[in-house]
Amino acid sequence: MDKNYFANDTIVASATGLNVRSAIGVLRVSGPMALTDAGKYVRLKSKNARANLETRNFDSIRTRYLYRCDVLSRDNAIIDDGLVAFFPAPNSYSGEDMVEVHLHGNPLIQREVIDSIVHNTGARPAERGEFSFRAFRNGKLDLSQVEAVEALISAETSLGLEAAVKSLSGAVKRFIDPIQEDLKNLIASLELELDFSDQDVEVLDWSLFEKKLQSVQGRLRAAVVQFDSIRPAMNGVTVSFVGRPNAGKSTLFNVLVGEERSIVSQIEGTTRDVIREQIYLDGLLLRLSDTAGMRDTSDVIESEGVKRSLEEIKDSELVLVVIDSGEAGRTSASAPLLALIKEVSERAGERKLIFVFNKIDNGDALVIKEFISNHDLVSNSVIVSSTTGQGLLELQEKIKSEFVASDLLQISPEIFCQRQREALVQAMGRLSIVSDNIQTGIQEMDLLAIDIRSAMVAISELSGSIDSEAILEHIFSNFCIGK
Amino acid sequence: MALLFDVIVVGGGHAGIEAALAAARMGSRTAMLTMNNDHIGYLSCNPAIGGQAKGQLAREIDAFGGEMGRNTDRSALQYRRLNMSKGPAVRSSRAQCDKVLYSLNMKKAVETQGNLSVHQCEVIGLIVDKGRVCGVTDNFGTKIRAKSVVITAGTFLKAVMHCGASQTSGGRAGDGASDSLSDFLHAEGFNLVRLKTGTPARLKRSSINFEILERQDGDKNPVPFSFYSRPDPFPFLEQLPCYLTYTNSKTHEIIAAAQNDSPMFTGQIMGKGPRYCPSIEDKVFRFADKDRHQIFLEPESLYSEEIYANGLSTSLPVVAQQRFLQTISGLEEVEIARPGYAVEYDALNPMILKHTLEVKDLPGLFCAGQINGTSGYEEAAAQGLVAGANAAMHRINNGEELVFGREEAYIGVLIDDLVTKGCDEPYRMFTSRAEYRLLLREETADRRLAEKGKNFGVLSDPDFEKFERKYRYFEDICKKLGSTYLYGGQAEDRGVFEALGVGALPDRVSLLEAIRRPRLTISTLREAGLLSDELILTGEVEAWIADRVLEEVEVSTKYEGYIDRELKNLAKLSKQEFKKIPTDFNYSEIKGLSNEVRERLIKVRPETLGQAMRIPGVTPAAGALVYIQLVRVMKGLGSHAP
Structure with a gap:
């Protein structure tokens, strides 16, 4: 991951994109100097507020309120008539001090203002996904829904990071959780035979096992097929x-x-x-x-x-x-x-x-x-x-x-990006080894468990990690164990 | 007795034995202080060593130079390897042991060990000087000093035995409790918790009708627990069968009716018992829909008429025990030799320990076994080994520590789980607790641990030489099998091969390649005459060792793909797993952590990022936050508050 992601400086970027002309374009500034230096690139139209901003008397400035302002170029010339809103930490998207500048939607204006902010305040153009990353770092994103953390940690390109941040969505989790639960059950039924076979536990029902396995495989396959059909429209x-x-x-x-x-x-x-x-x-x-x-x-x-x-x-x-x-x-x-x-x-x-x-x-x-x-x-x-x-x-x-x-329009996809698709395909590969092995009568249940676990690990890149304690927990709560 | 030692081990159970022996073998002057010299290595509950995952632990202890495996081979009444057909990773050895001989043999091993002396006394307190433990005080008022102390108090701290409404002080029927040491620890600020375990009734052999029960014999070709030597003859003792019977609805009715008299249900017992080893009353209550439970009747000793009723752990009143037992097939006329009971005892939260099992905030003090919240002889012995060796390192003082990785040994999994997660119920090892159980196969324990055992001075030089000879043979045999071919063109080879039903024989295939086929094993090749004894039995190693090597050759060849993948996964993980967290790491600086998670991290003080991620409640997201802060610290972006 880029070193920049770990820095605590002030960052700036266009929130609406620099490629399309539109009615308005919004810039975001986030970090310790976002608020402090706002007077260097916007001049509020309201005289009082303007004085407050210039003297950094932030207590007297309204927060989360759109002020009319002149937006200044690198040379302090007025380059746009815009709006600005102040979001002091922690009540902002990123959890840091943030400023939003609303400009007219010409990318040229946005570029000039970004240049002005960088030049006059020492802020740095943000890396891709960096605002979301900071929101995550500051605990602003709902951690219970963070599925893509593995990817966040291991992402080596900004693109991978963006994909990970994208999948921080409840929808993926809602799709993945029941699948992981089912796979956990499958492993648990194997572990039961492996770790507790000297005790009076039920014998594994292979036909039920296969049925459950096929159900998971079916859902994974459907998600991939669906993603493929919708991908062009989405991306x-x-x-x-x-x-x-x-x-x-x-x-x-x-x-x-x-x-x-x-x-x-x-x-x-x-x-x-x-x-x-x-x-x-x-x-x-x-x-x-x-x-x-x-x-x-x-x-x-x-x-x-x-x-x-x-x-x-x-x-x-x-x-x-x-x-x-x-x-x-x-x-x-x-x-x-x-x-x-x-x-x-x-x-x-x-x-x-x-x-x-x-x-x-x-x-x-x-x-x-x-x-x-x-x-x-x-x-x-x-x-x-x-x-x-x-x-x-x-x-x-x-x-x-x-x-x-x-x-x-009727389709709502279970997964959102290529990375997630690859994870599912990898999991499907592992699971098909399992079903092949069962069909050819392979007896080594520990190997079946390894492959299912690998499938879970692949899927967990979308939904969070698995641990053996959870599987034991499942065994204890669902089966009669007793020596 | 001497009043100055390098290492004092408090307790003579399975943890204490391995701790004392390891320390003594490493050259430390060591004292074992026990409340009863006659009960060293006592099998207080089940007269058996090993079992699923526990067999792996016992093998690891042996591989490193511990005593448990050898002593099992001296005392075994029946050997069984479990799960042989369920996969290479889960094969586990179990042996019924003669509880009298096990204890006597162990006592002898301890007493004849150089550098080690055994003394009967009760330790009532520790000598603490300048924040370090440097000795103990016993019940005679003697102060015995040492560089380090290992406490292996088992179930004896403030122990109370329950049987119906009756409550007796004591850690085991016939033995007392250790109240003073518990009080001392409490006064020192240790948070002690109550745990509970239980044991079934012992039954009089002559009162059981074995005729009508299913008999279970041991393996025809038993494999010794020890890698290095086996007693002669082997098996050393007369081998005995176990018997199988079941509870029934009548049994359950009586137990359910007696529940009001069960200290488990009346609130008399507060301590938490193990979920995997519930009492029979617990089973009847929790699994009401189950109409029967399995019971193994196991011999306790060649010198005893008592039979262990495995599966019937109970603390019901003796009368109720008698009544429900008599409903069981084969036990209609049963006589109880000793009633079952539950024992409640103090344990500490193992999260206060380092991976060396030294108390983080009280250097010089080590803890091992049930006091750390575990259950099981093997779990105790494994910790004893680690605690004893690390206690001995205090004398050597070269900064080295004995710590096993989770990928290296079940012992590593065990200790990492304890110090990372703590335990709120007695902890038992399972193969499923190990992430890399395919690498931790029981027969690979010597390959994993022998060298380390030798380097620490626990494994003797002669044993290490045997290990080296064994693996030279391993290499030789692999080469031979790789360069000995079967030929499809030869009618004889082809005929025999195809008769095995494992597919057609190609033009030319090496024996090593051939055994990759499902259902084709080295022993089938041997039986079919395709692999001659001449080729295998070269005299380099004894025949029983050759057999074990061949099994390993077979497993590592057959499952090479899976093993390689585990190794690759391991390599991928290692970077994160082993990323060190500095001891002064400031968790308060990490925004976004919940208070609960932050407190746990501060309490455990994880040594690596991998360990941090395993702390319960530390979500992957929280782990990521820790990781991010670690990188920030490493990049010198330290503590600038945004």
Whole structure:
């Protein structure tokens, strides 16, 4: 874990995000100097309050109250007309002194104010999830619901930490607890035979044991399947655009985004860097990235771009292969085009692919349709024209249908992130060893117990640790033990 | 008698014996002070050593150089290894012992040990000087000084025996209680708690109709408890059977009707008894839906006509005992030789102890056995070993301590549980208490502990040489089995192999590979003639040791995957487990800890983060907070209050 997480300094970050323009943007400042130095970046409109803040007479300032204020830049110039609220410790989200600054929702303003706060007060830009981490550290998060502590402790990347913090939710616990309870029962029934077999205890009922095991396996499997179906909607889909130079990737990108974001020109290889945008298709978040055209080139910068575009495929869940309909219609051009289709298909692996036959306004739809059916692309091809807008709706519907189940809104997922999914998959792996062993008549119950325990340990990364005392407790309270 | 020793051990029970022997073997001038020289190593309750998880403890004591295993082999009337088919980790040895011989043999072992003298007296107080314990005072007014004192008072502190309404002072039928020492400890500020245990009636052999009962014999090829030597002949004594019978609804009716006379239910007994070893009246009450309970009738001694009724621990009035016993099949005409009773005694909260079993706030004082809240001979002996060795280290004074990890030995699990969690009922070992029980298999105890035992001077050099010879043989035999092949092309090999019903024989497979198959064991290979005695019995070690080695070769080969995974899990855990918490660690600085958890942490003063996490009530979240503060301290971010 980053050293910063253990520091007790003052931190600042945008609470609403720096990527999207919106009506307002909120900054949070937390730490020992948050309140003390607030006068260095906001000037309250109310004269009395303003004087109190400047003289640090905090007792006379209202807490958890929105004050109108001028927000100051690094050079003390007014850069926004905003609101500010003060939350003295411990009555704040993080449990420390906190200040919230409400700005107009231009990320540029937020960036400037963060810069101003960092420069003028010595605060530090927060690490990811650091406010929540501090809330946890200060006992503000409900400890009884902390399932992800293991992960919190062991997270080595800020992303892992964020995932852990995310799963600090009662829903996961409500899902996991009964499963752990059932697994505990299974272990207890094994332990009963192992530790107490010299006493008059009941003999293990294997068919009941298997039934209970299958029930747990079923619930785990269902949670994973459900997560997989809902994951794109929950986390968004990363989309990359791939195509031969000048196939119209950037134009399509811009049409989807709805603004002139990419540099569009007729010269091959204009898009040298990756350009990213986020859009929503009826609630489905798409993270679009426009990569450079793929072709053999001796241009150093362009090669770099090609390399990047291939990497983008790796990181995306949907690849839009943009094909110039004009080129697809020409027999002479089809060799490099086919090579591209082949290469992308290989690289795509499990990722979804949609072949977008662009510029149909320049091509012959019948020829393209023939091309599509000849190359076995019928199920995942769309014919569009970025210029006329033809086929764009169809493309959008196609994308949605690839990722969004129709009953999406009815599903409430049991788990929330990939890390949790992996833990469940690991547990399922252990449990299937157990059921295999039972079916092949393996007698070593201690090994069965080891595997179930491993499953519990995997799941406990979501819900808290298990201990042997709890299992013994269970044995004592449910079975007749007596020597 | 001498008035100056290195180590004084108060008590001559199973804890006291191992404590005194370990200290003496390490070269300390040691005194064992006991209230009755004739009752050294007395089997006060069940005439048996070992059993589930307890067998593992007994093996560990032996591996380290203790006496319990050897003495069991000198006194055993029946050997049984339990759970043989339930998995490699849970195989446990148990032996019925002749309680007369066990005690006599143990007395001899103690009396003939160099550096050790045994004295009959009652210790009534400790000599405390400048915050250190440096001796004891006995009932004759003698002051005996020592560098350290180990108290192994068993059930004797302020002991009261209950049988119906009758209450008698004494820690065991026929023996007195030790009230003064209890008073002394109380006056010194020790918080003592009341615990309770019980024992069943002993029955007259000739009054039991064994003819109609199910007989249970011992193993055909018994394995000795000791790794290093076995008596000749082996088994040393005539082997005796046990018998099985059951209570019935009539028995339960009588017990239920007598409940008003049971000191357990009238409130006469306040102390908390063990849940896993409840009295029969407790069982009838708690498990009312159960129509019968199992009873083992076990021989007490070749020199005694008394039979131990295992499963019938009781403190009901003698008349009620007689009445319910007679309802049981085989006991219709039974005569009680000694009635069952409960005993209540003072114990301390083991959370005041370090892992060395030294009292944190009173250096020089060590405690072991039932005084620490445990039950069982093996649990007591294991603690005695650790307390005695650490008491002896005071003389050597090189800063070394004898502490076992939870991954190293059940002894480690036992002591860590005690000092971390305390106990509010008598504590018994279970295999399920060990996180790494596959690594703590009973037959690996010497491999885990012999070297440590030798380094501490408890295990003798000749025994250690036997250990080294054994593991040289282990390596040799592995090589041989790995380079001796069965050939599918040879009709004879193939025929025999396939007759075993363990699948087809491939073109070429080593014997070591072959035994990875489920249901194929070294002994089946031997019986089938695929593995010759010539190959195995090289004369490097005696045949009985070779057999034990072969079992270990088989287990460690067959379960290699699981064992490797346990080792990997262990390696993963170690970082956190062994992270040291400084003694001056300031828990008050951690915001977010509940007061209750904070108080517990301050009370236990855990030595490692792993231990902190095991304290009851310390949730993973609280553990994380401790961890965070530890990292802050290590990074010098110390105590800046936000």
